[in-house]
Amino acid sequence: xxTIKVYGSTYSTVAMxxxxxxxxxxxxxxxxxxxxxxxxxxxxxxxxxxxxxxIPAFEDGDLKLFESRAITQYIAHEYFxxxxxxxxxxxxxxxxxxxxxxxxxxxxxxxxSKLTWELxxxxxxxxPTDSAIPLSRAISFYATDxxxxxxxxxxxxIKKGNEFINRV
Amino acid sequence: xxTIKVYGSTYSTVAMxxxxxxxxxxxxxxxxxxxxxxxxxxxxxxxxxxxxxxIPAFEDGDLKLFESRAITQYIAHEYFxxxxxxxxxxxxxxxxxxxxxxxxxxxxxxxxSKLTWELxxxxxxxxPTDSAIPLSRAISFYATDxxxxxxxxxxxxIKKGNEFINRV
Numbered sequence: 001x002x003t004i005k006v007y008g009s010t011y012s013t014v015a016m017x018x019x020x021x022x023x024x025x026x027x028x029x030x031x032x033x034x035x036x037x038x039x040x041x042x043x044x045x046x047x048x049x050x051x052x053x054x055i056p057a058f059e060d061g062d063l064k065l066f067e068s069r070a071i072t073q074y075i076a077h078e079y080f081x082x083x084x085x086x087x088x089x090x091x092x093x094x095x096x097x098x099x100x101x102x103x104x105x106x107x108x109x110x111x112x113s114k115l116t117w118e119l120x121x122x123x124x125x126x127x128p129t130d131s132a133i134p135l136s137r138a139i140s141f142y143a144t145d146x147x148x149x150x151x152x153x154x155x156x157x158i159k160k161g162n163e164f165i166n167r168v
Numbered sequence: 169x170x171t172i173k174v175y176g177s178t179y180s181t182v183a184m185x186x187x188x189x190x191x192x193x194x195x196x197x198x199x200x201x202x203x204x205x206x207x208x209x210x211x212x213x214x215x216x217x218x219x220x221x222x223i224p225a226f227e228d229g230d231l232k233l234f235e236s237r238a239i240t241q242y243i244a245h246e247y248f249x250x251x252x253x254x255x256x257x258x259x260x261x262x263x264x265x266x267x268x269x270x271x272x273x274x275x276x277x278x279x280x281s282k283l284t285w286e287l288x289x290x291x292x293x294x295x296p297t298d299s300a301i302p303l304s305r306a307i308s309f310y311a312t313d314x315x316x317x318x319x320x321x322x323x324x325x326i327k328k329g330n331e332f333i334n335r336v
Contacts, residue, residue, distance in 0.1 A: 052275065063260050067270035074263035092231050095242035102235035105273060107220065 004029040007046055008056040009036055013116075014068040015056040021072040026083035037125075069105060172197040175214055176224040177204055181284075182236040183224040189240040194251035205293075237273060 004022070006029055008015030022029050034040045034055050042053040049057035050066035058065040060078070065071050076086035088094045118129050174190070174197055176183030190197050202208045202223050210221040217225035218234035226233040228246070233239050244254035256262045286297050 052271075063263065065263055065267055067267050067274065069274075070263060070266035070270045073266050074259060077259040077262065091242065091245040094245065095231065095233055095238060098238035098241050099233055099235050102238045102273075103220075105270075106235065106237075110278070 003059075003061045005032055005059040006030070006056055007032045007034050007049065007058070009034055012036075012055055013113075014054075017068040018056045018058060018071050018075075021075040021086070024084040024086060025075055025079045027075070027079055069101070171227075171229045173200055173227040174198070174224055175200045175202050175217065175226070177202055180204075180223055181281075185236040186224045186226060186239050186243075189243040189254070192252040192254060193243055193247045195243070195247055237269070 004027060006015065006018055006022070008018065008031070010016075010033075034046060036055070040046065041055050046055065046057055047053050049059070049064050052066070054066070056066070056068055056071065058071045058074075060074075063074075065074060080087055088097060122129055172190070172195060174183065174186055176186065176199070178184075178201075187199075202214060204223070208214065209223050214223065214225055215221050217227070217232050220234070222234070224234070224236055224239065226239045226242075228242075231242075233242060248255055256265060290297055
């Protein structure tokens with residue numbers, strides 16, 4: 001069918017979110033590679049699909065989406081009956097899942113992405129690592145906010161999503 | 169009924185999200201004030217409700233939630249039949265709404281919160297504003313990423329959610 005197009009890069013972890021959802025739902029799609037080193041994400045057709053000039057961008061027929069988490073939500077709901085079941089209909093169990101989805105988006109990812117970019121991607125591309133100040137802040141945030149909640153032995157350690165769901 | 173409890177502060181913009189959802193759905197709730205200046209958010213009962221030690225925290229009977237956006241999603245779905253209708257059942261229209269919900273959470277809020285904290289809240293509390301480097305980065309991000317997409321006259325200016333939804 002290939003009415004679905006994903007504009008992205010195989011190096012992009014945010015694009016991988018979309019690929020993962022499509023593979024889980026067993027949906028055919030066309031991959032349109034975007035060369036970010038050449039700045040293609042700031043040009044057409046991406047800039048008309050995503051005004052922020054970022055990947056992934058997504059088309060399903062006439063529907064045009066961006067923001068990887070919104071795209072995965074759409075795939076899960078629109079293709080409810082295909083492949084792996086990704087939607088929980090019980091609103092209380094769904095709420096527990098939403099909590100940890102938000103923890104990923106609001107807590108884990110900002111710190112982890114910053115560290116990955118500075119310590120992993122930039123050296124690969126031959127770009128200088130950022131000055132120590134913001135980097136140490138990211139590490140500090142990651143350590144205090146995320147590890148605070150997960151460190152073994154802490155009485156308040158985070159329970160995994162499944163444990164929470166099983167308690168509902 | 170008051171089985172619903174919101175632990176928060178009337179000064180907290182993230183807690184306001186939850187209050188707004190409850191008011192829109194016309195749901196009674198108990199407000200439990202948390203004195204953040206006294207560090208109450210890092211102590212019981214908050215720390216057992218939210219391992220990150222942040223407000224708002226939320227209880228609906230046995231269900232305990234945190235992360236303001238997850239709480240508002242829960243309220244919208246669990247109390248579907250009450251008050252203002254906040255859920256769109258059409259998955260394509262819902263996807264458009266999700267895109268702009270993610271733009272709020274991933275693009276607008278991180279930059280706007282940083283600026284509000286440094287330029288608004290800290291002076292109110294008599295705290296020193298952060299050094300210029302990270303602040304200028306936040307402003308730069310806000311200017312390039314957010315205003316880039318909204319500046320009038322730009323051909324790629326963001327359309328309001330309603331305009332997008334009406335096109336679907």
